Amino acid sequence: MEEQDWVRVVADATWAPSILDTQPWRFVAGPDRLDLFFDRERALPVLDPTGRQQVISCGSALEFAVVALSAAGSDGAVDLLTDDGDPDHLATIEVTGTRDPSDEDRGLAAAIDRRHTVRAPFESRAVPADLVDRLQEEAGLLDTWVKPITRSEEEVATVVLVSRAEEMEQGAAYLAEIQRWMRTDPGAVDGVPVEAVPSGNPHARPSNWLIRDFVAGEREQSPFLPAGDPDAPPPEVEGPLVVLMGTGGDDRYDWLQAGRGLGRILLHATAAGVAASPLTQALDWPATRTRLQSRLSLVGHPQLLVRLGYPPQTPTGAVSGRRPVEDVLTFVPG
Numbered sequence: 233m234e235e236q237d238w239v240r241v242v243a244d245a246t247w248a249p250s251i252l253d254t255q256p257w258r259f260v261a262g263p264d265r266l267d268l269f270f271d272r273e274r275a276l277p278v279l280d281p282t283g284r285q286q287v288i289s290c291g292s293a294l295e296f297a298v299v300a301l302s303a304a305g306s307d308g309a310v311d312l313l314t315d316d317g318d319p320d321h322l323a324t325i326e327v328t329g330t331r332d333p334s335d336e337d338r339g340l341a342a343a344i345d346r347r348h349t350v351r352a353p354f355e356s357r358a359v360p361a362d363l364v365d366r367l368q369e370e371a372g373l374l375d376t377w378v379k380p381i382t383r384s385e386e387e388v389a390t391v392v393l394v395s396r397a398e399e400m401e402q403g404a405a406y407l408a409e410i411q412r413w414m415r416t417d418p419g420a421v422d423g424v425p426v427e428a429v430p431s432g433n434p435h436a437r438p439s440n441w442l443i444r445d446f447v448a449g450e451r452e453q454s455p456f457l458p459a460g461d462p463d464a465p466p467p468e469v470e471g472p473l474v475v476l477m478g479t480g481g482d483d484r485y486d487w488l489q490a491g492r493g494l495g496r497i498l499l500h501a502t503a504a505g506v507a508a509s510p511l512t513q514a515l516d517w518p519a520t521r522t523r524l525q526s527r528l529s530l531v532g533h534p535q536l537l538v539r540l541g542y543p544p545q546t547p548t549g550a551v552s553g554r555r556p557v558e559d560v561l562t563f564v565p566g
């Protein structure tokens with residue numbers, strides 16, 4: 233692979249979702265391999281002290297790289313957590329040969345820069361069952377289960393835990409960390425743009441599912457959050473499909489696989505016109521995470537809740553930025 237080929241692959245990889253758009257990754261490319269490292273300088277010590285959600289984020293960047301590589305006509309073998317003494321070395325993709333990209337390879341790669349987290353309420357039509365089956369299969373290939381939260385007692389238990397977690401997330405250190413990653417500059421290359429977050433109180437959204445309150449503590453004095461239109465008709469209550477993704481174990485290997493599963497299902501969903509937003513408050517805190525495990529009688533460890541549905545016809549919210557490839561990719565000589 234030439235350097236410019238890796239630049240294209242890594243540019244695609246960086247479009248992966250990451251917690252608070254921290255993009256906690258670095259890549260090193262050689263002639264036939266790409267190594268992925270965790271970038272500790274972008275850690276979230278309050279919200280994600282074990283690095284679980286950031287390693288998941290790196291896993292989805294890894295899967296986006298695999299998809300980009302396949303569409304560019306190369307096969308890659310993925311090796312996770314090679315035992316080379318560097319705890320930040322998360323994965324290696326070794327180029328093993330060439331391939332004729334299939335229509336699916338191209339379709340998934342084309343979804344990479346069309347996918348964005350959509351937090352606005354979704355349309356009321358349901359996500360088709362065959363797509364849900366496909367997402368379960370795809371994640372299953374990466375050791376990750378996907379459980380739709382459809383039974384009403386499970387939905388109630390999950391909604392209650394999400395709300396409880398949202399209440400717990402009012403501490404000063406947590407709010408300061410969120411605030412550090414919110415962006416008002418339209419040219420920002422990382423962090424969550426304020427316009428990507430629906431304005432107004434998340435408790436007043438037409439949904440059972442509370443999205444993360446990115447501007448808690450700021451709402452009163454915020455100059456950038458427009459007031460709602462008091463004469464607007466009440467919006468239809470959305471009925472998203474919420475799925476819980478989880479793994480058998482709960483270490484870095486499992487987190488990487490969950491991230492790869494997330495990356496892959498988001499691309500399949502996008503290709504099918506379905507949008508998503510992760511909803512991970514309930515999993516930030518050991519207490520609510522363990523409670524979710526027991527309330528839903530889960531075998532294994534919950535890693536992510538994801539809200540899926542058809543996005544509103546008119547796009548709402550800003551697209552989050554990405555760091556330039558030269559900031560995240562270095563080359564080793566061949």
Ligand SMILES: Cc1cc2nc3c(=O)[nH]c(=O)nc-3n(C[C@H](O)[C@H](O)[C@H](O)COP(=O)(O)O)c2cc1C
Pocket residue numbers: 247248249250251252253285286288289292347348349350351423424443444509510511512513536551552
């Ligand atoms: C592990 C993980 C957890 C996330 N948790 C949330 C969340 O709780 N609420 C939310 O609105 N977005 C969440 N996100 C989405 C990120 O905020 C989003 O990916 C990032 O801001 C980049 O924007 P994009 O997905 O539109 O490219 C999460 C993403 C990841 C990978």
